[in-house]
Amino acid sequence: MQKIATTHLQPGMVIARNVFSADGVLLLSAGTVLNNIYIERLRLLGLSSIYIQNPLISQLSDSEIIDTIPEIVREETRVQAVQVVHTAFQNLATTHNIQTRQFKETASMIIDEVIKNNGAMIQLTDIRSRDGYTFGHSVNVCVLATMTGVQMGYSIPQLRELALGAMLHDAGKMLVPKEILVKPGPLTACEMKIMQQHPDLGFDILRRQSEIPLLSAHIAFQHHEKFDGSGYTRRLGRTDIHEYARIVAIADVYDAITSDRPYKEGILPHEAYEIMMSLADTHFDPAILQIFLSQIAVYPVGTVVKLNTGEVAMVIRVIPGLQTRPTVKIIADENEQLLKDGRELDLTKHLTTFISKVFTETEALHFSFITPVR
Template sequence: MRRVAVELLEPGMIVARSIFDSEGNCLLGAGVTLTDYYIQRLKELGIVSIYVEDDLFDSLGEIKEPISEQTRLETIKEVRKNFQALEANRRINTRHVKKMVDTILDELMSNREVLINLSDIRTYDDYTFSHSCNVCVLSLLTGITLGYNELKLKELGIGALLHDIGKIRVSKELLNKRGELTKNEYAEIKKHAAYGFDILRTYEDIPLLSAHIAFQHHERWDGKGYPRGLNQEQIHEYARIVAVADVYDALLADRPYRSAYSINQAVAILNHMSGLYFEPRILAALVSNVAVYPIGSVVMLNTGEIGVVVDVNRNAPTRPVVRVVFDRRLLRLKNPHEVDLSNLSTVYIARVLTEQDIIHLKSGTFVPQDASDTTQE
C-alpha cells in the first residue's frame, strides 16, 4: 500500500487502511472501493491523504506497529473525552488517563523490536487528540531507549499524553488557521503551555513533573523557546523528550496550511534542528525507534533500480530490505528479488519516490532525477 493525497485519488482505488475519527467511528473501511462520492466526502472531512492498495507492487501483508490499533483508538477517544470535560468545566478522569498510559507502556515493552512504520490519518478537527496519543507513544519509546524505570516512564507518559491540554483555552479557529499567524495570534497560541501547567498542577494525583511537561515542551535547547526561555539542563528531561516527539509527529500530519512530510523528510528536518531546538542525545534516542524508510515506501537505489521497502533493520534504520521491481533501465522485472541493504556497503537508497513519480512510473513517463533525498548514516 502507499499513502496518496486526496486530490490524486481516482475512483476504483481500494482503501488499504481504515480511517477512524476521534470517537472511534470508522469513516471508511479497508477494502472499500473509492467512488467520486467517497473522495468528495474525504475532502469535506478535512482528510488530505489516505492509504490505498497498489497493484504495481505485491501485497506486503500486515505491518506490525508498537501498539495495537484498538489501543490507539481507545487512547484518542480518552484524550477527546478529557478535553471535552474541561471545556464543560468538569474534571479530567485521571484514573482513565493513567490506565491508558499503562496499557500503552505494556504493549511497547512487549514489542521492543518493532519500529514505527506508519503515520496515522486524521481529520483537521481531530488533530490534537491523535497528536496527543502519538506524542505519548514516541515519548515512551524514547524513555525506554534511555533506560527509564517504570516510575519515570509513567510520569513521562502522563505528561506526554496531556501535554497540549492547555489548548482548550485557545480558540479552535486560531489553532486551525490557514496561513501565517499574526504576532498577536502567535502570542495567544503560546499561552497554551502555561495554561496546561495551571490545569494539571491542580490535580494531586498527577505528578508535578508531568505537569511541567505541559509547561516546558516548547522550550528550546538553545534557550530561544517559550514561555520562560530555559536552556539545556534547565529544561526537565521529560520536557526535552516531549519537545522532540511533538515536532516529529506534527511534521507527519496533514495540516490546513501544508501536506504531511514523509518520515525520512521529517527525520532530516529534525537532524537540522539538533543542538538548537533539541538535545542531540534525546533526538538520537527517538529516531532509533523510527523506520526512516517505512515498509511500503517506493524507493530508488543509487544503482538506478526501483523497489519497495518490505522490511526494516532496527540496528540500521536507513538500510532496510528492498524488493527490487524495476531494473536500472526502468523495465519491470518478471521475478522481483529482495536485497538487504544492511549487507551491502555500496548500495543505498538515493531517494523516495513521490506520488507524482509513481504515477509517471506507471505511465512509462518517469524520468530519474539526481539523488538528493538520501538519509545516510
Template sequence: MRKLAVYRLKPGMKIARPIYNANQQMLLASGTVLTATFIKKLEKLNIPAVYIDDDLLPGVEINDVVSDNTRYRAINYTKKIFHDFHYTRSLSGLDGMERVVNNILDDLLDNPTIMVNLVDIRSTDEYTFGHSVNTCILALITGLKMGYNESALKQLAMGAIMHDLGKTLVPVKILNKPGKLTAEEFDIIKKHSEYGYSVLKKARHFNAISALVALQHHERYNGSGYPHGLSGRQIHDFAAIVGLVDMYDALTADRVYRRAYPCHEAFEMLSAFGDYMFDYNIVKSFLHHVAAYPISSVVKLSTGEIGVVMENRPGFSLCPVVNIMFTAENEKLKYPVKLDLSTTPNVTIVSVIDDDEFNKLMDNKTGRQLFY
C-alpha cells in the same frame, strides 16, 4: 499497501486499513472498494490520506506499533478529557487516563522490535486528540530506548498525552487559522504551555514532573524556545523528549495550513537538531526506532535502480531492505532482487519517488508489465 492522498484516490481502489470519523466510528472497513461517493465523503470529512491495497506490495502489511483498539480508545478518552475541561474548566477522569497510558505501554512492551513505519492519519479537524496520543506513543518508544523504569515511563506518558491541554484555552479561530499567524496571535498560542501547566500542577493525583512537561515542551536545547528560554540541562528530559516527538508528529501530519512532510524529510530535519535544538542522546534514541523510509516507499538507489522498501529494523533507520524492481535504465526485472542496505554500505537511497513520479512509472509500458 501504501499511503495515498485523498485527492489522488480513484474509484475502484481498495482500502487497506479501516477509516474512522472524528468520533472513532468506522466509516470504511479494510477491503472496501472505493466509489466516487466514498471519496467525496472523505474529502468532506477533511481526511487527508488513506492506506490502499494495490499490486505494488501484494499481501504486505504495515503494522502500527499499538493495536487499533488501544489507539482509538486513547483518542476517544483524550477527546473526552479535553472537551470536558474546555466546557466546565474542571479536570476530572485522570485516573482513567492512567489506564489509557498503561494500555499503550503494554502494547509497546509486547513489541520488542518496534519500528515506526505507519503514519497516523487523522482528520485535520480532530488534530489535537490524535496528536496527543501519538506524542505519548512516540515519547514512550524513546523512553524505552533510554532505559527508563516503569514508573518513569508512566510519568513521561502522562505528561506527553496531556502536554497540549492548554490549547483548550486558546481561541479556536487562532489555533486553526489556515494562514500565517500574526506576531500577536503567535504570542497568544505560545501561552498554551503556561496555561496547561497552571491547570495540571493543581490537579489531584497528577505528578509534578508530568505537569512540567506541559510547561517546558517548547523549550529548546540552544535556549531559543519558550516560555522561559531555558537551555541544556535546565530542561527536564521528559519535556525534551516530548518536545522532540511533538515536532516530529507535527511535521509528518497534514495541517490546515500545509501538507505533511515526507518521513525522510522529517527524519533529516531532526537528525540535524542533535545538540542544537534537542539533546543529541534523545534525538539518537528516538530516531533508532523511526523508519526514514517506511515500508512501501518507492526509492531510487545510488546505483540508479528503483525499488520498494520491504522491511525496516531498529538501529538501521536509513538502511532498509529493498526489493529492486527496475534497472537504472527503468527496465523491469522479471523477478525483484532483494537488497539489504545495512550490509551494502556502498549503496544508498538518493531519493524517494513521489506520487507524480510513481504514476509516470506506472503509466509507461515497463511499469504496467511490472506491477499488473
C-alpha cells in the same frame, strides 16, 4: 499497503486500514472497494490521505512482506485513546477540569503495548481528519515519547509520568481562543503571544489535579523550551529542562512535521530525519534525539526509491539501528520498465549501492499502473 492523497483516489482501489473520524467513529473499514461516492465523502470530511492496498505489491506477488507491518500500538487502543483525549479536552475548555482516571488507564494501556512491541519501529504516520489534529497528535506524542522512555530504561512509574504528561502536553491549547487555534494562515505577533501561553495555561490546570503527578504537569509547562535556551515559556536550557520535557519536545516536533495538515501533506520520513538531525544541540538534547531517531524507519517498508544504479526499488525490510540501509526489492530497471521478478538487495551488504531519491506516494503510485515487462 500504501498511503495516498485523497485527491489521487480512484474507484476500484481497496482500503488497507480502517478509516476513522476525529471522534473515533469508523467511517470505512479495511477491504472496502472505493467508489465515487466514498471518495467524495472522504474528501468532504477533510481527510488528506488514507492507506490503500498496493496494487504494485499484488502484481509482484509478495504481498505478505508488506501487508503485515507491525503496529506499535493496536488500532483499537489508538482509537480509544483519541476518544478519551477528545472528550476530555472538550470538557476542559468549559470546566477547567480533567477526568484523570481515563487518562491514567489509557496511558497504562499504551505503556503495556509499547513494552510488548519493544524493538518494533515507527513505520507509519497516523491519519486523521482535519478537526482531529490536536487529539491524534496528543496520542502520537504519547506513543513516541513512551517508546523513547522504554529505550532509555525507564521504570514503570517513570513511564506513567512521562506518558501522562505527553498525552496532556497541549491541554492548555483548549483555553486558547478557537479562532487563533485553527487559523489557517500565519499568526500575528499578538496572536502568537496568546498561543505561546498554552504551556503556562496547561500547567496551571494540571498542577491542580491531585491525581496527576507534578512532573507530568511540568512536561506541559516545558515542552516548548529549547536545549539552547531559546524556547518559551521560561527560556530554560539544557538540564534545567526536565528530561521528560526534552523527550516530549522531540516527539512533538517529529509528529507535527510528519503529519498531514489541512492542504499540506506531511513530509517524508527521510526528510523529517534530516530536519530533526539539523536541530540537535539547538532545539533538542542530542543524546535523546539519537535514541529517538534510532526507532524511526527512515525509509519505511513500502517506500519506493531510486538507487544510484538507476533502478527503482521498494523497501521490504528495515533493521533497527541500520535504518539508512534497508533491504529492497528491485521493481523496475533504469528505464523505469517494471520487472516481474526483480532481485532482493540487502543494502547493509551492498555498500556501493545507495538510495539516491525517494518517490512521493503519488509518484510511487505511477508504477502501479505499468504492466511488468519481464
